Amino acid sequence: MSINFQDRVVIVTGAGSGLGRQHALSFAARGAKVVVNDFGGNRDGTGGSSEAALAVVEEIRKSGGIAIANGANVTDVLEVKALVEQTVGEFGRVDVLVNNAGILRDKSFSKLELQDFAAVVNVHLQGSVNCTKAVWDIMRKQEYGRIVMTASAAGLYGNFGQANYGAAKAAVIGLMNVLHQEGFKSNIRINTVAPMATTRMTEDLLPPAAKQALVPERVTPAVLFLSSEDAPSKMILSAGGGAFAAAAVMETAPVYIPDTDLSPEYIAQQIGKIADWTTAVRYENADQEIKRFLELVLSAR
Template structure:
């Protein structure tokens, strides 16, 4: 099977440089018409110019592809709606959305200004939600859509100095889980990508040889698979330096204690059993799985 995108229309946000640029170039090289979105601001989200997006468009066109530039901020829903309409007006549809736009405002939580916390959540989470909302009716109408969220190992597992970024990135996974359920009957598949890549966000943080291995292009194959017509749905793929893994949010088998005056003491005494990872651990298909497991254990005791 060839992973191609002939006849497909893709929107990639934050595509003026780094990972987003690599995504846009790869989609175009495999046949997609690509709307390249980038605010053109600094890493912290300040400033803005459509120049960065236009430069990537020029690269795509020079290579024989079709592309358009867009400078909307993903935090501006009206501008995002206009961006999606720009793609629809030019090419008649939107098949793929890659939510890649993001900023950093790193500091330890103790020293972090709450405005910086809010802004990072606004760009990553609300930006992704705005873009999903804008493409959703088009994908529903055509009974086809592929959405790729960009999560992070910081969101999945934590990282010092990135409470705002981590919160926003795991929130994208929560958005992905529900959109995948709601989109299933419309042929919309929604997945998340956790990249490890050297971009201008990581400059100065890693040694040169590590940066060389972590080129953005090494993450792109995972994005292409998640954006393709053969994509899974509700997958969290991790990618970097040519390696690929999957992350799962799981539920342990746990125990049933009932509710007595000493249940807190019982739980404290048996907490290791609750936390234990066994063959009974599962990857829930929806949030209802937790209630089903708990009620099932309770019913078994009273049967």
Template structure:
């Protein structure tokens, strides 16, 4: 069955190039009306350009409907205005893809507090700003699809990216609460961890890999995760046409008492504590407490 976005309105941040552009073009091709948001800055978040306008022109040339927005995700009022712009033009907002991002890579020893704060502000606070700006609209219309952009750096770490990793794992955590709060309003929230050859990674990938990891090879996952029949609370890895699922798991654990309830007891039972046999994937934070209670009663 063909996945269609006819009648849907989508907002994509950071859509002036790379992944965001690929998402915007494919959503428009499948019938969505698209707000192309891009501040147009360079990779480190400085400067401006007319990147968003060019993507709008591409969409319109192909027969689609789009409008550009140059608001900064770090400014909540500008995101509220962007949502109003979409509502005035098309009456609703169905999809939000939080894709805008910057890099200021350095080892933590050399990273300034300002560089740490700025990257967290763009990725994490910026995504929260955009999501808050659409949240009431999606609740009122009883429909919403939101996609956060995490990263393997956030999930697993990467040297020189403490700021980026902290922000990206924060986004996965944001998803895990919002999917619970949005469920009764038919708002589905997912996390995508893409690996792609874009402006952000052009000096990291060898040229052949850069081509293999094109944004177009990631876009199918993004579109599925914002479609009508999407799952919710998924963490999906995507790159070069390979798609994976990631999970935050919890082991069965060990109940320690008496003398074993000590740092020495933890050391002695470490292998059992970390044994992954029978681990679970909690659907909410409450399940950790529930698993502890079950262990006590066992």
């Protein structure tokens, strides 16, 4: 199977450097018409410049590819709307959206200012919402769309000093879960990549050996797979250094406790059985979990 994006139109946010830049270059190398979006801000989201996006566009064009630059701030709904209007005006459609833009403002929770929490959530979560909303009806009408969210191990498992970042990254997984259900009938497939890579956001956190191993080029193939015509939907794919793993939210089999025993003490006695991960399953949607609980409860009562 050969994956290509010939005549596909791809928007990559935060594509001026790091992972986004590599995603844009790789889509273009496989035939896509690429919109290189980058606000051009600093790692913490301050500032702004179009130079980074224009430089990536120039790289693509020198290699024979097709690309345009856009400087929209993903937190600004009007700028995002203009981004999508520019894309459709130039290329006629939008086939793929990669929500990659992000910032960091790391501090332990006791020292974290609420405005820094809001700023990070606004870029990672609300920015993904804004961009996805702007392309959603276009993808529905053309009955084709591929959307990739960007999560993180911090959101899946937690990381000290990243309450804002971890909360936002966990939230985009919840967003994916719902949009998968709403978009699947219109051939919109939506997935999440959880990358481990050396970028300007992580370079001062990694030892030298890890920096050399975790280059963005070893993550991008996962994004291209999740954006392809035959992509799955609702997949979380962790990727770093050329290693890949699927992640999932799972739940153990429910254990019924009758009213005669229902107490926190009895739950404590039964917690080993309740948390028996050998019984764990994945639910395709919330209804499946509710149905399972109700069947158990109603049959037991």
